[in-house]
Amino acid sequence: MLSDEAYSKIINRILSGGADFAEVFVEERYTNNISMIQGEIEDSSSGKLLGAGLRAFKGNRSIYAYTNDVSFEGLMDVAGRLKAVVGQEIDRDLALDFRAGEHKDICPILLMPNSVSKKDKAAVMRLAHEGASGFSGRISQVVVNYFDYSQNVWIYNSEGVKASDSRVRTRLMVSAVASVNGDKEVGFYGPGAAQGFELFNRIDPRAAGERAARIADRMIRAEYAPAGKMPVIISNEFGGVIFHEACGHALEATSVAKGASVFAGKLGEKVAGECVSAVDDPTIPNAWGSANVDDEGTPTRRNLLIEKGILKSYMIDRLGGLKMKMEPTGSSRRQNYTFAPTSRMSNTFILPGDHYPEEIIAATDYGLYARSMGGGSVMPATGEFNFAVNEGYLIEKGRITRPVRGATLIGKGNEVLMKIDMVGNDLARGQGMCGSISGSIPADVGQPTLRVSELIVGGRS
Amino acid sequence: MEWKKFKDTVFALAKKKGFDEAEIYYSSGSEFQLSSLRGEIDSYNDATSIGVYFRGLKSGKIGAAFAEELTDETASMIVDEAFENYSIASGKDVYFLHDGSGEYPLFEGFSGAFSAQPVEEKIERVIALERSALEYDKRIIMAPTCRLGDSRSEVFIVNTLGLDRHYSSDGGVAVVVALAGEGNSKKTGFTFTIAREPGDIDVSALGKEASKRAIDQLGAGRVKSGKYRVLFRNDMFGQLFATFTSMYSAENVQKGLSIIADKEGTKIASELLTVYDDPLLPISPNSRPFDDEGVPTVKKTLVEKGLLKTFLYDLKTAAKAGTKSTGNAIKSSYRSKPSISMINTVVKPGEKSFNTLVGELDEGIVVTELTGLHSGANPISGEFSLGASGFYVKNGSIVNPVEQFTISSSILKVYNSIVAVGSDAMPSIFRVSSPSVMVSEIDVASE
Numbered sequence: 004m005l006s007d008e009a010y011s012k013i014i015n016r017i018l019s020g021g022a023d024f025a026e027v028f029v030e031e032r033y034t035n036n037i038s039m040i041q042g043e044i045e046d047s048s049s050g051k052l053l054g055a056g057l058r059a060f061k062g063n064r065s066i067y068a069y070t071n072d073v074s075f076e077g078l079m080d081v082a083g084r085l086k087a088v089v090g091q092e093i094d095r096d097l098a099l100d101f102r103a104g105e106h107k108d109i110c111p112i113l114l115m116p117n118s119v120s121k122k123d124k125a126a127v128m129r130l131a132h133e134g135a136s137g138f139s140g141r142i143s144q145v146v147v148n149y150f151d152y153s154q155n156v157w158i159y160n161s162e163g164v165k166a167s168d169s170r171v172r173t174r175l176m177v178s179a180v181a182s183v184n185g186d187k188e189v190g191f192y193g194p195g196a197a198q199g200f201e202l203f204n205r206i207d208p209r210a211a212g213e214r215a216a217r218i219a220d221r222m223i224r225a226e227y228a229p230a231g232k233m234p235v236i237i238s239n240e241f242g243g244v245i246f247h248e249a250c251g252h253a254l255e256a257t258s259v260a261k262g263a264s265v266f267a268g269k270l271g272e273k274v275a276g277e278c279v280s281a282v283d284d285p286t287i288p289n290a291w292g293s294a295n296v297d298d299e300g301t302p303t304r305r306n307l308l309i310e311k312g313i314l315k316s317y318m319i320d321r322l323g324g325l326k327m328k329m330e331p332t333g334s335s336r337r338q339n340y341t342f343a344p345t346s347r348m349s350n351t352f353i354l355p356g357d358h359y360p361e362e363i364i365a366a367t368d369y370g371l372y373a374r375s376m377g378g379g380s381v382m383p384a385t386g387e388f389n390f391a392v393n394e395g396y397l398i399e400k401g402r403i404t405r406p407v408r409g410a411t412l413i414g415k416g417n418e419v420l421m422k423i424d425m426v427g428n429d430l431a432r433g434q435g436m437c438g439s440i441s442g443s444i445p446a447d448v449g450q451p452t453l454r455v456s457e458l459i460v461g462g463r464s
Numbered sequence: 465m466e467w468k469k470f471k472d473t474v475f476a477l478a479k480k481k482g483f484d485e486a487e488i489y490y491s492s493g494s495e496f497q498l499s500s501l502r503g504e505i506d507s508y509n510d511a512t513s514i515g516v517y518f519r520g521l522k523s524g525k526i527g528a529a530f531a532e533e534l535t536d537e538t539a540s541m542i543v544d545e546a547f548e549n550y551s552i553a554s555g556k557d558v559y560f561l562h563d564g565s566g567e568y569p570l571f572e573g574f575s576g577a578f579s580a581q582p583v584e585e586k587i588e589r590v591i592a593l594e595r596s597a598l599e600y601d602k603r604i605i606m607a608p609t610c611r612l613g614d615s616r617s618e619v620f621i622v623n624t625l626g627l628d629r630h631y632s633s634d635g636g637v638a639v640v641v642a643l644a645g646e647g648n649s650k651k652t653g654f655t656f657t658i659a660r661e662p663g664d665i666d667v668s669a670l671g672k673e674a675s676k677r678a679i680d681q682l683g684a685g686r687v688k689s690g691k692y693r694v695l696f697r698n699d700m701f702g703q704l705f706a707t708f709t710s711m712y713s714a715e716n717v718q719k720g721l722s723i724i725a726d727k728e729g730t731k732i733a734s735e736l737l738t739v740y741d742d743p744l745l746p747i748s749p750n751s752r753p754f755d756d757e758g759v760p761t762v763k764k765t766l767v768e769k770g771l772l773k774t775f776l777y778d779l780k781t782a783a784k785a786g787t788k789s790t791g792n793a794i795k796s797s798y799r800s801k802p803s804i805s806m807i808n809t810v811v812k813p814g815e816k817s818f819n820t821l822v823g824e825l826d827e828g829i830v831v832t833e834l835t836g837l838h839s840g841a842n843p844i845s846g847e848f849s850l851g852a853s854g855f856y857v858k859n860g861s862i863v864n865p866v867e868q869f870t871i872s873s874s875i876l877k878v879y880n881s882i883v884a885v886g887s888d889a890m891p892s893i894f895r896v897s898s899p900s901v902m903v904s905e906i907d908v909a910s911e
Binding site for chain 1: 501504505506507508509510511512513514515517526527528529530531532533538541542545548549550551552553554555556557583605606608641643650651652689719720721723799800801835836838839840842844845847849850851853867868869870871872907909910911
């Protein structure tokens with residue numbers, strides 16, 4: 004790393020083009036990826052990313068450049084290119100007194116990934132493989148992926164911010180294929196955390212394998228889901244992807260600041276049923292989407308997004324804050340130095356309500372029970388979302404009767420929030436990778452079991 | 465450190481470590497991107513990057529590692545890491561490196577035209593792109609995305625078996641999303657194009673088309689659930705087709721993960737379907753003279769009038785199947801393992817215009833947007849259930865826009881129920897060029 008004085012020179016060089024704000028983000032990251040197919044390690048690769056992203060604001064305009072050359076000369080060169088884009092030469096010699104903010108480490112690590120041998124990582128994967136492949140005779144193919152990374156970031160800006168953070172993530176992902184007469188269904192489970200190898204003190208790899216296999220094994224014997232509008236009960240944990248897609252993305256400044264969100268201008272208004280409260284909380288110790296500071300060096304904080312149906316807050320990055328004339332919320336994130344940061348979710352979930360999940364099912368005469376959700380997507384400007392149900396069951400007369408497969412849920416985020424009419428007491432979170440303009444980042448989704456009074460289910464019959 | 469010296473250092477270390485053979489893939493490139501919002505430059509990105517990916521081969525097994533700087537420290541780090549990765553490899557598959565033999569096609573993928581275009585001109589063009597979208601109709605609220613980008617890259621692959629090749633390529637892309645609103649209805653329209661030279665991007669036409677697509681969807685109604693004849697607009701058929709191309713990979717075939725595994729030489733589709741992989745397609749920035757194992761690329765027919773002609777092979781799967789690599793080992797980034805994929809997929813166009821197809825549809829649905837391709841489609845089973853919007857057609861004419869429905873089927877069912885193929889071929893995202901395609905029956909779910 005360079006000295007504070009060097010970063011000060013780099014920042015002053017960017018400012019000398021007339022920029023209002025300048026920032027340097029330096030990242031180094033060690034990664035390991037191991038892939039096991041049918042119990043054999045087919046691919047293992049590892050390496051180191053190293054680079055820096057420099058950013059300038061002029062008015063509401065953002066100028067971003069990145070490079071792998073993190074030497075003083077390399078960064079000064081990029082700073083010079085930014086300066087030239089911003090505008091005319093002016094004399095700037097801002098005395099920057101960098102002060103590192105104080106924060107406690109919310110993600111302490113016990114076993115750093117690079118201190119654990121790849122053989123031990125392979126052993127964990129083998130357990131997951133065994134859990135899945137031994138589940139039933141219908142499981143024909145098991146793929147286990149493991150990855151970890153240790154990311155160190157340093158952030159300096161023209162407002163005197165000097166911050167650094169170390170983020171460690173470990174994740175195990177199991178895909179199990181069940182086959183019957185040439186027909187195939189896939190089950191997936193991928194637990195992860197902002198932890199090192201100690202993740203496996205908490206997560207039983209064999210149970211993770213079994214869970215992926217269970218989904219495939221049930222679904223291969225399922226009929227196609229019914230089609231049409233019906234009540235849908237979405238199970239806890241990864242079921243929270245519905246809030247993530249249907250609402251979360253449209254609460255990011257990325258879309259709100261442009262006015263390209265269905266929730267723009269709705270602060271203080273009722274946007275959801277009274278039983279719905281939701282937060283984005285990057286401060287949960289060792290959670291998959293947690294960090295001490297965001298990628299602009301702002302300390303992270305818990306943001307209450309919706310309280311009893313009333314919209315309370317957006318997720319705001321520095322540039323979004325400028326445009327919206329609001330304070331940043333510690334929500335700025337990026338995949339790595341090749342992306343300019345922007346407002347993103349971290350660990351986003353609906354808070355628990357009063358109902359036991361069994362009670363919600365019993366109160367439903369006919370509908371779909373979505374036990375495991377797949378991924379989804381949304382167009383924030385219109386609120387239109389879709390997502391896949393990986394493990395579904397039919398509810399008839401208040402009981403879960405039979406498995407159904409191939410269901411997709413579609414709707415409009417602002418409408419579906421209003422239709423949540425029962426919220427359970429069994430909050431849990433699940434791990435996912437969230438893709439948006441600043442890349443693919445780890446994010447937790449979560450919710451208790453809840454019911455949407457009606458949703459369009461895309462099925463076959 | 466110079467690239468050549470770095471390469472020599474790494475090869476020497478690899479030999480000392482005990483690898484039989486070694487290979488380095490080195491890429492360097494730059495990217496430039498501009499976006500416009502309300503007539504001003506909203507973001508400006510300018511980047512340069514390098515990446516190096518090392519593979520060591522020993523007794524048919526591979527160990528790999530990557531880095532982003534060329535130093536002595538990095539050279540020994542990647543060789544050590546690769547060796548530890550090699551040491552846990554347990555698969556039965558036998559890997560090979562290519563010796564550089566074969567005929568390499570002439571490749572002219574680099575024009576330098578985008579790099580030569582002054583930044584001021586790029587700024588003007590992206591603002592013009594947004595303006596053409598905004599001025600199309602007063603119901604256009606904004607263009608949430610309006611972006612021009614270009615990139616150039618140079619790739620080197622060198623190994624200890626004698627392979628020593630490189631190529632340069634460049635190209636550009638334009639994307640615009642227009643948001644239209646009227647009453648309670650808000651709709652977006654999207655257009656996209658790829659180009660080899662700035663002059664190939666018609667900003668005015670692109671902007672207008674995005675806005676037209678948004679406006680045409682305003683006031684969309686619902687359809688009744690049921691079975692419908694469906695016409696996929698060219699870009700939508702391209703996206704749907706691309707989602708399932710992994711079934712042509714010999715890797716998936718050999719691992720039992722392809723639904724067409726035992727279908728080589730047999731009919732898998734309507735005879736109206738013919739598909740090529742054309743790695744030298746002039747328009748595509750993804751074109752290349754050799755794949756990421758250094759094997760020369762070649763145009764090949766995958767499906768000819770409904771018959772499955774070949775799978776796609778890399779060195780490993782080809783050796784296993786007793787055939788030759790088709791030159792389809794592709795990395796998704798410099799640091800990923802090469803895996804088998806199409807380079808440029810081309811669905812062969814027919815002779816009917818889009819409007820003729822709408823007439824022939826008689827009663828049915830034109831699909832102009834698909835969502836959930838990454839989540840609602842299963843490339844292994846071939847099943848899909850996707851969010852969609854489009855138009856309801858009756859008596860051969862468009863009656864009204866429709867939204868919020870899903871289409872569900874399986875890809876082979878779609879292949880087999882193709883009843884007409886348009887002449888309106890169009891490159892889409894996902895590197896597929898496709899015309900509009902009509903399918904006789906698909907399950908539609910809505911109200």
